[in-house]
Amino acid sequence: MSEATHDNLHNADGQDQMEQLDDVTIISQSVLEEIDNSNAEENEDESIKEKHEIPVLEYDSMSMEALTDELEKLVENEKVMAIKDHVEGIRKAFSDKYHHFIEEKKEEFLAQNSEEGLDFEYHFPLKNKFDGIYNAYKASKAKHFKQLQNNLEQNFAVREGLIDELKNLIDSGDSNIGDMFKKINDIRERWKNAGAIPRDKYNILWNNYHFHTERFYDIMNLDKEARDIDLKHNLEQKQQIILKATALLNEEDVMKAFRELQLLHRVWKEEIGPVDREHREAIWNEFSEITKQMHDKREGLFAIARGKETDNLALKNEIISQIEALGTEKIDSHSGWQGQIKKMEALRETFFKAGKVPAEVTEETWAKFKNSVRAFNAHKNVFYKDIKNEQHDNLTKKLELVEKAKSLKESTDFGVTTPIMKKIQDDWKKIGHVPRKYSDSIWKDFKDACNAYFDRMHEAKNAETGEEVEAFEKKKAFLEELKDFTLSGEHKADLEAIKAHIATWKTYGRVPFNRRHIEGKFNKILDALFEKLSMSKKDTEMMRFSNRLEQMSDNDDKRALEQEQFFIRKKIDEVQSEIFQLENNIQFISSSSKGENPFIKEVQKSIERHKDELKLWKEKLQQIKNM
Numbered sequence: 001m002s003e004a005t006h007d008n009l010h011n012a013d014g015q016d017q018m019e020q021l022d023d024v025t026i027i028s029q030s031v032l033e034e035i036d037n038s039n040a041e042e043n044e045d046e047s048i049k050e051k052h053e054i055p056v057l058e059y060d061s062m063s064m065e066a067l068t069d070e071l072e073k074l075v076e077n078e079k080v081m082a083i084k085d086h087v088e089g090i091r092k093a094f095s096d097k098y099h100h101f102i103e104e105k106k107e108e109f110l111a112q113n114s115e116e117g118l119d120f121e122y123h124f125p126l127k128n129k130f131d132g133i134y135n136a137y138k139a140s141k142a143k144h145f146k147q148l149q150n151n152l153e154q155n156f157a158v159r160e161g162l163i164d165e166l167k168n169l170i171d172s173g174d175s176n177i178g179d180m181f182k183k184i185n186d187i188r189e190r191w192k193n194a195g196a197i198p199r200d201k202y203n204i205l206w207n208n209y210h211f212h213t214e215r216f217y218d219i220m221n222l223d224k225e226a227r228d229i230d231l232k233h234n235l236e237q238k239q240q241i242i243l244k245a246t247a248l249l250n251e252e253d254v255m256k257a258f259r260e261l262q263l264l265h266r267v268w269k270e271e272i273g274p275v276d277r278e279h280r281e282a283i284w285n286e287f288s289e290i291t292k293q294m295h296d297k298r299e300g301l302f303a304i305a306r307g308k309e310t311d312n313l314a315l316k317n318e319i320i321s322q323i324e325a326l327g328t329e330k331i332d333s334h335s336g337w338q339g340q341i342k343k344m345e346a347l348r349e350t351f352f353k354a355g356k357v358p359a360e361v362t363e364e365t366w367a368k369f370k371n372s373v374r375a376f377n378a379h380k381n382v383f384y385k386d387i388k389n390e391q392h393d394n395l396t397k398k399l400e401l402v403e404k405a406k407s408l409k410e411s412t413d414f415g416v417t418t419p420i421m422k423k424i425q426d427d428w429k430k431i432g433h434v435p436r437k438y439s440d441s442i443w444k445d446f447k448d449a450c451n452a453y454f455d456r457m458h459e460a461k462n463a464e465t466g467e468e469v470e471a472f473e474k475k476k477a478f479l480e481e482l483k484d485f486t487l488s489g490e491h492k493a494d495l496e497a498i499k500a501h502i503a504t505w506k507t508y509g510r511v512p513f514n515r516r517h518i519e520g521k522f523n524k525i526l527d528a529l530f531e532k533l534s535m536s537k538k539d540t541e542m543m544r545f546s547n548r549l550e551q552m553s554d555n556d557d558k559r560a561l562e563q564e565q566f567f568i569r570k571k572i573d574e575v576q577s578e579i580f581q582l583e584n585n586i587q588f589i590s591s592s593s594k595g596e597n598p599f600i601k602e603v604q605k606s607i608e609r610h611k612d613e614l615k616l617w618k619e620k621l622q623q624i625k626n627m
Helices: 003-011 013-032 044-053 064-077 084-112 125-171 177-192 199-220 224-248 254-270 277-326 334-353 359-408 414-430 436-461 466-482 491-507 517-532 537-554 558-590 598-626
Strands: none
Touching (some): 064 125, 084 125, 084 359, 125 177, 125 199, 177 199, 224 277, 254 277, 277 359, 334 359, 334 558, 359 414, 359 436, 414 436, 414 558, 436 558, 466 517, 491 517, 537 558, 537 598
């Protein structure tokens, strides 16, 4: 065919045909956005179906643990191109939360370590796990694209071969019109099934194919009847597409209907030939009107989503204002700050669950949230930094008392030294907590010095007397009798019997100081009996404790009472410190975890157990004070 003939085709019937195709392209780009050239990435039928079947979750409201689990599930169970949008949403949500979490950890580190030259490091195993899964996804994606590119090139070669067949068929001058139609339909069918090609070669190849198709129809003008049959067939196919498109307007899932309409546009554009001129404009206008209606429905859906995003923005701004207010309140106690931290965690959780905000303010809103949390943490860290400084001051004071106790422990002037040592012990009680890493060591040094002095004092004051030796012998014999005692199973009667044994034991009086180990043997027997009674753990413990105190009092063993009091105070300090540490640390755990996290629940249970233990120790201390 000459160049002049080529030009005439585009100026006559060919011009109308190309205008129709151009109209489709315009609709695709301005209204449908993704219709044109979608075949350059993947098999669209499969990918759209897969995308639709995989739910898109509210990733911004999920914890880092939940995001990691969701990413792992998708990568292990779904095709790589079906989850690309899901993975990107998960990656962004995880990255935002992780950087926010690390910023808080760094601020906490800097608040507690003012020394210069210290480098902040924080090991977060969950981040390593997430990166490993994400890298596996990227590797699979790269492999997929490499295979896809090879397929695109192969498909391109197949389509070029089909164009050559079409040119050769047209140029062959075959006079058998029926045979030519049969061959052209075979080429068209293979063209439809040839698959996607590289994007940059799409328009040139497609236009080339349609140019030669137009040449064929120009030749077919010589056989109007055959041409009319083909044009009628094309009209019927496009009418079927219109019926399918009309049905899509009633589909409840608007986005699903929109994607399927994209496919119908692709078939209309690429797989069905022209129709008769008299129907061409009307049928295209009908299809375009359906497209416009679908576009309006989609825009309505987006409008609803934008409205919800605006509501989410208002909620998040209100949450940010509340966090900012928390960061300015004056709190002077640890318990008060624990309350503030719980409020902060509740606000943070609500913020993450609030959903998306308009895209144009996403970064701004996230930055405002981070700044408000950072300001709150800075305010909190000032308080705990002051506590740390106070604990270091307490450490200095207690170290001075340790040195003083050590200097007096060898004294033999008990009348002068004993009041001084008791004053040292009283001063120790009045000093608050010290840094945890020093607590045990300085307590041991102080206790050893005090014990060394009071042991020497008691050894000097506790010489054996005949009466005390007689009491020892009686108690020794009573222990032998008590070994044969068995419980009857009647709780009240057994309890009265045990109390009677205790009363009998007390009537024997004091034993020599160096033989008071017999009291321990009696206590062990009582402990075994108490274990068998159906009493609560607390009641049993308090009864045992009361018995020990009475023994100390009966023996006029002030040193033992003082030691018991020191021990209980130390246990109270330890338990309070443990509660303080658990409550202070749980905020960092909950910043990346939901309240349903079993680890957080276990920590909370541990706090409650420590509080029960603290209550018991305080009751024991009060009982000593009452004596």
